[in-house]
Every structure is written in C-alpha cells, then in structure tokens.
Amino acid sequence: MYNYADDSLSLHTDLYQINMLKTYWEKGIDNRNAVFEVYFRENPFNNGYAIFAGLERVIQYIQSFRFTETDLAYLRELDIYSEEFLDYLKHFKFTASIRSMVEGELCFANEPLIQVEGPLGQCQLVETAILNIVNYQTLIATKASRMRQVVGKDDKLSEFGSRRAQEMDAAIWGTRAAYIGGFDSTSNVRAGKLFGIPVSGTHAHSLVQAYRDEYQAFKAYAETHKDVVFLVDTYDTLRSGVPNAIRVAKEMGDKINFIGVRIDSGDMAYQSKRIREQLDEAGFTEAHIIASNDLDELTILNLIMQGAKIDDWGVGTKIITAFDQASLGGVYKLVSIENSKGEMVPTMKISSNASKMSTPGVKQVWRITRNRDGKSEGDYVALSDERPDLQDSLFMFHPTHTYINKTVTDYTAKPILVDIFKDGELVYDKPDLKTIKAYTATVIQDLWDEYKRILNPEQYPVDLSQRLYDEKMASIKSIRDKIQNDIDVNENNHF
Numbered sequence: 222m223y224n225y226a227d228d229s230l231s232l233h234t235d236l237y238q239i240n241m242l243k244t245y246w247e248k249g250i251d252n253r254n255a256v257f258e259v260y261f262r263e264n265p266f267n268n269g270y271a272i273f274a275g276l277e278r279v280i281q282y283i284q285s286f287r288f289t290e291t292d293l294a295y296l297r298e299l300d301i302y303s304e305e306f307l308d309y310l311k312h313f314k315f316t317a318s319i320r321s322m323v324e325g326e327l328c329f330a331n332e333p334l335i336q337v338e339g340p341l342g343q344c345q346l347v348e349t350a351i352l353n354i355v356n357y358q359t360l361i362a363t364k365a366s367r368m369r370q371v372v373g374k375d376d377k378l379s380e381f382g383s384r385r386a387q388e389m390d391a392a393i394w395g396t397r398a399a400y401i402g403g404f405d406s407t408s409n410v411r412a413g414k415l416f417g418i419p420v421s422g423t424h425a426h427s428l429v430q431a432y433r434d435e436y437q438a439f440k441a442y443a444e445t446h447k448d449v450v451f452l453v454d455t456y457d458t459l460r461s462g463v464p465n466a467i468r469v470a471k472e473m474g475d476k477i478n479f480i481g482v483r484i485d486s487g488d489m490a491y492q493s494k495r496i497r498e499q500l501d502e503a504g505f506t507e508a509h510i511i512a513s514n515d516l517d518e519l520t521i522l523n524l525i526m527q528g529a530k531i532d533d534w535g536v537g538t539k540i541i542t543a544f545d546q547a548s549l550g551g552v553y554k555l556v557s558i559e560n561s562k563g564e565m566v567p568t569m570k571i572s573s574n575a576s577k578m579s580t581p582g583v584k585q586v587w588r589i590t591r592n593r594d595g596k597s598e599g600d601y602v603a604l605s606d607e608r609p610d611l612q613d614s615l616f617m618f619h620p621t622h623t624y625i626n627k628t629v630t631d632y633t634a635k636p637i638l639v640d641i642f643k644d645g646e647l648v649y650d651k652p653d654l655k656t657i658k659a660y661t662a663t664v665i666q667d668l669w670d671e672y673k674r675i676l677n678p679e680q681y682p683v684d685l686s687q688r689l690y691d692e693k694m695a696s697i698k699s700i701r702d703k704i705q706n707d708i709d710v711n712e713n714n715h716f
C-alpha cells in the first residue's frame with residue numbers, strides 16, 4: 222500500500238480539479254489570469270466572529286507543490302490523461318500569487334480570507350487542499366476562542382484531545398489552532414516538538430489502578446516527578462482521593478511542586494467546592510483544582526455560574542473535533558478571469574439561494590476601527606483599487622438591507638489581506654506561533670463584547686463598498702439578461 226518514498230500532497234485534491242486543468246490546458250486557457258477567493262457564508266457555532274488559522278500549512282503545501290514520479294505514475298494508471306498532459310504536470314510549478322489574512326486574525330462570514338491570483342490552471346488545482354486546511358483549522362481556532370471567552374483570565378486551558386481527534390493530522394494541526402485561539406498548552410508531545418506549544422500533563426486512572434492502592438500510586442508518582450498533579454477520582458474523590466493527595470503532598474514537602482489535583486467525573490461544581498475546603502484546610506491554598514470530562518464552553522460557563530472552584534480546564538473531544546459543527550463550509554470561488562482580449566472581467570456564481578451568490582471582483586478587506594478608542598466599526602469589503610484609508614468619511618451600509626447604514630468619520634482603515642506569495646515566491650515574513658497567539662488576544666480585546674458573547678451575539682457588519690455593491694448588481698443583471706437572451710434565441714431556433 223501507500224509506502225511511497227516520494228509521496229507528495231499534489232494529489233491531495235479532488236479529481237475534478239485535475240480534470241478541469243486538462244480542459245484548460247487542452248483548450249489553451251490554463252495560463253489566463255484568474256482570481257479565486259476563499260470565504261465562508263456563516264460564522265461557525267453561531268459565533269459572532271471566527272479566528273482565521275491554517276496559513277502556515279497552506280504555505281508549506283504551496284512551497285512543496287510538485288508532481289512526483291509516483292504521483293505521475295498513478296495518474297497514468299487512471300488511463301484518462303495523455304502522456305503530453307502528464308509531461309505538462311511533470312513540469313508544473315506554482316507561480317501564482319496569494320494574499321491572505323494573517324493567522325489569528327478575526328474574520329467574518331462573506332469576506333475573503335485568502336485570494337489566489339495567477340494562471341487559471343494553477344489556481345484551480347490548489348482549491349481542495351487550501352479549503353481542507355483552512356476549514357478545519359479556522360473551525361478549531363474559533364471553538365477554542367469561545368472557550369477562552371468563558372474561562373477566567375488566569376485560568377489555564379489545556380488541550381487533551383489527541384485520542385479523540387479525527388486521526389493524527391487533525392490532532393497535531395488542531396491543537397496548534399486551539400493554541401492560537403486561546404488554549405495554553407497541549408498534551409500532545411509531538412505538537413510540542415513541532416510547533417513549540419507548551420506541553421502539560423497529569424496522569425491517568427491506570428496509574429492508580431496499576432498500584433491498586435491510591436496512596437501508593439500517588440507516592441510513587443511524587444517520588445518520580447517534580448511537578449505533580451494527582452488525579453483524585455479513581456475511587457472516592459472526597460473520602461479517598463483528596464486525602465491521599467494531601468497526605469503525599471505533606472510527606473514530600475519541598476521535594477515536589479504540588480500543583481494540585483484533577484477531577485474527571487461526577488458533579489464538578491459540588492466536588493470542587495469541597496476539594497477547595499479540604500486543600501485550604503490542609504494549608505494548600507495555592508494548589509489548583511483542574512477539571513476534565515467532556516467539557517465545552519457551555520459546561521464550563523455553567524460550572525462557573527454554579528460557583529465551581531475550578532482553576533484550570535482540560536478539554537479533549539469537544540475542542541479537537543469542534544463537536545457541535547462538523548465543518549466550517551468555506552468555499553473557493555472564481556471572482557475574476559481574463560478574457561480573450563486580455564482584460565480582467567469580474568465573474569460570479571448566481572443562485573436561486575441568495576446566500577450562495579458570490580460577489581464578483583478582486584477585493585481587499587478593510588477593518589474599520591474608530592480612532593477614539595480603537596474599537597471596531599465593522600469590515601468594509603472594497604475593490605482592490607479602492608482606498609478607504611485615504612477618505613475622510615466612509616459610508617457603510619448593510620449588503621442586503623441597504624437602509625441599515627452609517628457614516629463613519631475619524632477612523633482607521635486597515636487592509637487585512639496581505640501578500641504571502643508573489644509569482645510563486647514566498648514574500649511573507651512568518652511570525653512565530655507565540656506572536657500569532659498574542660495577536661489574536663489583542664484583536665479579540667478590541668472587539669465589542671456584544672460580538673463576543675457565546676449566545677446570540679450581535680452581527681458584526683461586513684459591508685460592501687458602493688462600487689463593489691453596484692458591480693455586483695450589474696453582474697447579476699447582465700447574467701440574467703444573457704440567460705434570458707440565450708433562452709429567447711433557443712426558442713426562436715426551435716420554432
């Protein structure tokens with residue numbers, strides 16, 4: 222099976238992308254300039270915002286893009302491609318340009334996150350992998366951010382999900398996304414090695430079961446470690462687990478750093494309060510209580526409302542799988558294409574479902590904040606040659622309910638899409654992961670609380686510029702007119 226020394230990610234695509242490339246190439250339009258944009262139509266989890274993640278892996282993917290010998294041999298086996306086409310693939314190089322939001326950026330429905338511009342065939346081919354990467358990582362970063370919103374400022378959020386992730390890649394890249402979104406550490410050691418995410422860990426019930434005696438197990442663990450958290454719910458949390466933890470912590474004294482205890486079952490509000498009393502009474506007022514067991518933002522919020530004395534949270538399944546939403550649903554749409562005269566023309570998909578209608582034209586997303594306090598006014602999606610940053614005032618209106626509008630003055634307009642690749646060359650100076658994480662924390666802080674609440678948040682404005690709006694309306698009309706015209710011609714021919 223799959224043991225290819227030269228395996229690449231170039232075939233990590235849907236067959237139809239290669240089939241379209243074949244058509245473009247045989248018909249001689251594969252080198253026409255094209256622009257595709259990635260966006261999603263609804264914020265995940267009914268959240269008020271999303272956190273963009275995945276760029277790191279997109280960069281890796283693009284940089285290593287080439288068809289290897291075994292890739293080509295496999296395509297030959299399919300018996301649908303000519304030798305000439307396979308030879309074309311053999312020399313295929315990514316020379317397109319990519320603009321993107323930076324990782325950790327706040328993003329919203331219906332605005333471009335990534336823009337790929339260059340030869341049509343190349344831009345087409347990378348759709349599947351880019352969406353695969355960005356849809357997952359953005360989903361997880363957003364879920365993580367929701368959890369960060371509900372826990373206390375100093376509470377630690379640890380990612381425990383590897384065993385429950387949708388396979389190994391998801392565990393690794395998911396925990397990186399969770400870290401960007403607001404988690405503090407991961408239990409996955411390889412993710413620590415690869416990305417420099419702080420690793421953290423306690424111990425499992427099996428340690429206690431292996432010794433068949435809780436005190437002996439805690440003692441053994443304490444004798445073999447410096448930093449110690451005892452899992453106290455194997456037998457009886459309040460009558461056995463916590464007293465044994467306290468006994469060992471006292472016996473070991475300065476020989477260990479007694480961080481605290483972890484509970485993993487039962488009523489965690491009730492138990493944590495009783496555990497806090499027991500620890501305080503024993504003089505361990507600084508010892509932390511860590512909770513795990515099927516946690517998500519709603520359970521955490523609920524536990525906090527009940528006055529649970531939980532300091533830190535271990536979250537597995539519900540962060541690494543996103544749990545209540547299987548996928549982000551980001552799409553990759555052609556927004557502009559060179560015609561036979563060498564002119565770029567905006568293009569769009571129209572649909573009977575208004576939400577599936579794309580917005581034509583090459584865009585820039587401008588984040589508008591007011592100078593007074595740096596707070597967000599909304600996003601302004603404009604054609605790439607528009608400069609709202611040079612205007613004194615900005616008219617912002619809802620893209621469908623246009624009567625909802627406002628004029629903003631004394632604002633800053635920041636372009637959100639930045640150059641990543643130019644003509645195939647990486648031009649972006651990648652920040653390290655800690656910088657990305659810190660950036661996310663800052664941009665979240667500048668967002669109004671109304672957009673951040675996890676239940677029924679206000680809708681953040683993502684508005685179109687007047688020109689973009691007018692062009693969209695004109696495109697819809699011209700497509701409709703053309704369809705009508707084609708129908709009329711056909712009917713006349715028929716009769």
Ligand SMILES: Nc1ncnc2c1ncn2[C@@H]1O[C@H](COP(=O)(O)OP(=O)(O)OP(=O)(O)O)[C@@H](O)[C@H]1O
Pocket residue numbers: 485486487488489490491513514515516520523524527
């Ligand atoms: N006070 C609480 N309020 C709300 N939810 C809680 C509270 N305490 C625990 N929970 C949550 O209730 C759910 C069920 O807890 P319970 O201990 O019954 O789990 P379990 O899955 O049966 O235990 P185990 O993991 O040992 O099989 C978990 O998702 C847990 O996070």
Ligand SMILES: O=P(O)(O)OC[C@H]1O[C@H](OP(=O)(O)OP(=O)(O)O)[C@H](O)[C@@H]1O
Pocket residue numbers: 381382384385425485513514515516535536537538539
């Ligand atoms: O509950 P999650 O958010 O997915 O967090 C990870 C869970 O994984 C571990 O449990 P384990 O795999 O031993 O299973 P169990 O505790 O559910 O029996 C840990 O004790 C948590 O309960």
Ligand SMILES: O=C(O)c1cccnc1
Pocket residue numbers: 381382408421422423424483513535537
């Ligand atoms: O370190 C832990 O406590 C841990 C790690 C993975 C899964 N559950 C718990």
